[in-house]
Amino acid sequence: TQLLEQSPQFLSIQEGENLTVYCNSSSVFSSLQWYRQEPGEGPVLLVTVVTGGEVKKLKRLTFQFGDARKDSSLHITAAQPGDTGLYLCAGADKMNYGGSQGNLIFGKGTKLSVKP
Amino acid sequence: DTEVTQTPKHLVMGMTNKKSLKCEQHMGHRAMYWYKQKAKKPPELMFVYSYEKLSINESVPSRFSPECPNSSLLNLHLHALQPEDSALYLCASSPPRAGVGYNEQFFGPGTRLTVL
Numbered sequence: 001t002q003l004l005e006q007s008p009q010f011l012s013i014q015e016g017e018n019l020t021v022y023c024n025s026s027s028v029f030s031s032l033q034w035y036r037q038e039p040g041e042g043p044v045l046l047v048t049v050v051t052g053g054e055v056k057k058l059k060r061l062t063f064q065f066g067d068a069r070k071d072s073s074l075h076i077t078a079a080q081p082g083d084t085g086l087y088l089c090a091g092a093d094k095m096n097y098g099g100s101q102g103n104l105i106f107g108k109g110t111k112l113s114v115k116p
Numbered sequence: 117d118t119e120v121t122q123t124p125k126h127l128v129m130g131m132t133n134k135k136s137l138k139c140e141q142h143m144g145h146r147a148m149y150w151y152k153q154k155a156k157k158p159p160e161l162m163f164v165y166s167y168e169k170l171s172i173n174e175s176v177p178s179r180f181s182p183e184c185p186n187s188s189l190l191n192l193h194l195h196a197l198q199p200e201d202s203a204l205y206l207c208a209s210s211p212p213r214a215g216v217g218y219n220e221q222f223f224g225p226g227t228r229l230t231v232l
Contacts, residue, residue, distance in 0.1 A: 033220060042120075042206050042223035043159070088158055092219035103172070104221060106158035 003027070004091055006107030014115055016078050021087055021110045024071040029091035032072045033104070034063055037086040046074075079114045086111050119143075120224035122207050128230045131197060137227045139190040139207030148190040149221065150182060151206040159206055165190060197231045204228055
């Protein structure tokens with residue numbers, strides 16, 4: 001069974017600080033997604049990483065996929081209160097061939113609180 | 117139209133009621149999903165439809181009955197639910213990308229279900 005270990009589970013920081021969230025597995029994933037979810041709402045897709053060693057930037061957020069495609073990290077620079085939320089990583093366990101969809105394996109999430 | 121919509125936003129029902137949740141997308145996605153999410157937990161996959169056919173049923177009790185009338189619509193029929201079924205029910209969809217190794221899922225805002 002593929003598992004994604006996400007850490008830390010909880011993170012409470014002051015506005016302006018930097019932080020990193022980690023997503024690790026002993027399994028190889030064909031792709032990995034990062035989502036952000038606010039209470040009572042659905043997860044919003046932030047990024048998909050596909051290639052080992054890939055780095056993607058989204059404003060103050062930097063996403064990295066490990067060379068072996070087993071782990072990923074999310075780094076936020078100069079966090080703001082608007083970054084508060086639950087961050088979920090999710091790995092795809094199968095190649096997507098046309099209509100055949102792979103399942104997403106979710107990590108348990110990192111609850112981030114950024115205080116003004 | 118680049119979103120997944122879900123209705124109703126909130127639903128309160130008794131254990132003897134029959135109700136339905138509705139999900140709609142007009143992005144041309146051919147895979148649609150139902151997830152259940154309890155507080156402070158990641159989403160748990162319930163059902164997957166691929167090209168309007170049920171492809172995955174994650175051992176969900178028969179009191180939950182999915183239906184995919186066409187490529188844009190997904191329903192979840194509820195009957196004789198238990199209080200422990202109270203949760204956020206999320207719908208998601210993903211595009212078919214033949215031969216590409218990733219599986220991006222786009223989530224709706226969810227239906228907050230309370231079973232009394």
